[in-house]
Amino acid sequence: MSHTTTSAPGWHELAEPAGLNLLARIATAHSAGSSLDAIGQRLRKDNIEPSMIAAALTQTDLRAKAAGKFGPVASELLFTRAGLEQASRAIVSDLHAARFAAAGCTTVADLGCGLGAESVSFLRAGLDVRAVEIDPLTAAYARHNLAVVAAEPGCGSATVTEADAESSDLAGIDAVFLDPARRTAGHRDTRRVSPDDYSPSLDFAFEAARSAIAGGVKLGPGLPRELLPDDAEAQWVSVEGALVETGVWFGAAARPGIRRAATIIQRNEVHELTGAEDAADAEVRELGQFVYEPDGAVIRARLIGTLTTQLHAGMVREGIAYLTGDALVPTPFATAFRVLEELPAGEKQLRKELAARDIGTLEIKKRGVDVDPASMRKRLKLRGSQSATIILTRVADRHVALLAERVR
Template sequence: MDERSLTKLLAPEGWALLSQLPPYSEEAALRISTGLHERGMDPDLVAAALTQSRLRARAVGKFGDFAAGMLFTPAGLEQATRLSVAAHHARRYADAGATLVADLGCGLGGDAMALSALGVPVLAVEADEATAALATVNLRFFPSATVRHADAMTLDLAAEGVDAVFADPARRTRGGRRVFDPGAYTPPLDAVLALRADVPALGMKVAPGIPYSFLPGDAHAQWVSVDGDVVEAGLWFGPLAPEGPGRSALVLAGDDAHVLTESEQVRGTPAGAPDAPARSAVVREVGEYLYEPDGAVIRAGLVARVAEDLDAGVVSEDIAYLTGDTLTPTPFARAYRVQDHFVFSLKRLRAYLRERDVGRVEIKKRGTAVEPEQLRRQLSLKGSAAATVVLTRLGGRQSVVVVERV
């Protein structure tokens, strides 16, 4: 959003227009826009208001009911922390007794909102002027939060009285492409990590795909999933990491939160260090059940940990499907009952499904180059039943496992 549009939107006329718009829908947007133009409304203001209405609709998934009173940019919404995840961040700072958190690269203010809701004072710093203005609007109901337009890395933490830091480096280029090299974050990973020399209570977001080799030995790295989707990874240090160095997975589903860490036998050993390679689980023949570990569990390298809890093994080396003969409920993996399995061939799979009158098929895959949509077209199914097939490797061979969700 450019400065001109933002100024118009924040003026009384713009704020009134935004509050009067109905819930956004693509079908109604053109009709509403035309009607407002016919009434003599400023076209720039109309465009800005409808853009905000559309972004607010998209933001409900991250901010719930709060989205209706917030302002967004597309890029800011993309990188913003979900409020449910931000609440877990904030709890770390509250439990550590933080008295002033510097939120460096605060974006639209999602984490600052969660901290403020727990009564933790926040100094939210944002380098982009327009984004800082939007964060000020979004934090207007939280008197303990202050927004400052500045370069976060020039902040004198000691002079400000900061005793804890949260950093969310930009991980996209100006053109919107994702940045995978931690050295190319803005600011770079090493620059943020250096802050813990002055403020040991440091937390920061990183890309979920960060290689373990980039994780400092004193970090607690936690991957977070929400309703099955991996949404972030965070590094926590000092009093913000009571678990100590290592890796964990936080699985959020509805109102439930579950944390998985390494077993006690491994924790605190080189194998349980944050930068250690993931442990391997034993390979087993396909049993009565197939388990699909949560994405956060896989990213955190804890598949072997779940396998131990389930008395299961992996179906093949480096494939994150587990199998066993016992059904054990767990929040860290989805369970399927195995109905059949055989070596993959298009002809055999097509015949197998047609014999069972299957017309709708869910295709899951790991460790295979087969493209599900292409395979679905090639199967050309017309039956009335439904089935789930898993394409993976069994004993080193491309195979099919037919399953049903438990």
């Protein structure tokens, strides 16, 4: 994803030999036990430009934070704060690269490459990368980052061009990947989304991806479904329960017979639920011994009906994404709760019941009811020593408060 950076003094110099040498010096001292504050004080005595020192110390901190997304190689790469926040996790970008490799692609254009997180995975999959980034500082950092990774055994080659994605020449390219940034400046209602709210626009992004042998467009997980093209596979991805992206795949990158996919990544394992179309919701049934909360990717992909069949369950109520059944079926696609008892839904009576059970720490889950869990928790004023979970929802035509426990 492209992003505009400020030209703060010292940041451009970090991509040059003097800046990289300074970063290496800081890394050596830091690994030997010196704090960044102490290192900064010593560097100032050496008459190094204060702006350069500040940029290098911040970069050292960003490298440490980036290890979770990029792995050990983060200690050799360059980051901006905004770019690191927007960068894909390696395990997710590896899945993107695997699609292109499986499609037989050998070259990929990464249009709006940001710091190069996606391109790192493309290179490691053996693909040659032609990356494009419009922001000068980000392009310089991407050029450095991809050169570092391209030197690893078995990796493809990489070029980074400072240019606008929409002016890119795609001749000779097998695969195209884009990560458009959503623009909200000047919009009074950011809930209403149109294709032109993105840079580059969704119309351009989809057409560029569609024009290649294999194409992919990475978008936010909340993308309105009416913006999804009919000729693509839409994939919602969650990592450790957090919904992180919607992937839109064209051509050979889209899998035959699949138009909807929910991809769940837990503890570095990938699980997937797929369908040729949106699944119809299951029938409503009476409350069972267990309540299941589907992962957000399953909900967004509208594959709740498929999951319900796997769990031998039913809906607690039409339009509410809680499932219920009497069998405990282990699944990566939902969190299971064992229903212990039903408590009064009114706050006054609920407070009495929770206090009688010595509950002090309360997890509040809710669907289909207009309740703010944080505000409700304060109003309940619980003082007990025990922990509990309550599920606030609607069963048939009544509001219920279910005392439950997570099934590990």
